Amino acid sequence: EAGVVQSPRYKIIEKKQPVAFWCNPISGHNTLYWYRQNLGQGPELLIRYENEEAVDDSQLPKDRFSAERLKGVDSTLKIQPAELGDSAVYLCASSLGRGRIEEYFGPGTRLTVT
């Protein structure tokens, strides 16, 4: 079974530039999550999707961050414009949903904003 796929694995951009991350969850997983993980911290949820619906985006900084999961499968997270403080690892995870909460993580994207 293929795991959660993310791309790119690394991204270096200058501040004020836009950046996008892509995630393809495990096949059949209805729930998709985007997390941000800063050094020395645990992952912090940015947004959770149930199929194509964003059911919790309360922690997403909406002035510069946006996300979509148009067909309820893969998802894109965008930052525009990026700031120095956005440097972090962005993790995507998925779970079956329907009462199954074990989340399976992708390899993440390490973003460096200079």
Next chain:
Amino acid sequence: EDKVVQSPLSLVVHEGDTVTLNCSYEVTNFRSLLWYKQEKKAPTFLFMLTSSGIEKKSGRLSSILDKKELFSILNITATQTGDSAIYLCAVGGYGGSQGNLIFGKGTKLSVKP
């Protein structure tokens, strides 16, 4: 405010030692506690605990939950260098945003040869 606190934050041991990692939590409408191992980048799922006093075991790793005292421990016996990683504890509740996992900061375990 819901929170998950792990201790110690870091730990250095030698191969063959036994270690115990701790996780305490405060969460509304507790549902499950999960342990993950994070090497390089992606956290990998280890255990999910929902009931008190029932030990989950996988090889040299085991974990148990105490819902009365609101904590869990992760034990690793006969540690190996490959056990070096960050171990994350996460807690989930029921319903709405409480259904999201809240992660602790992790315990960084270093196993020396």
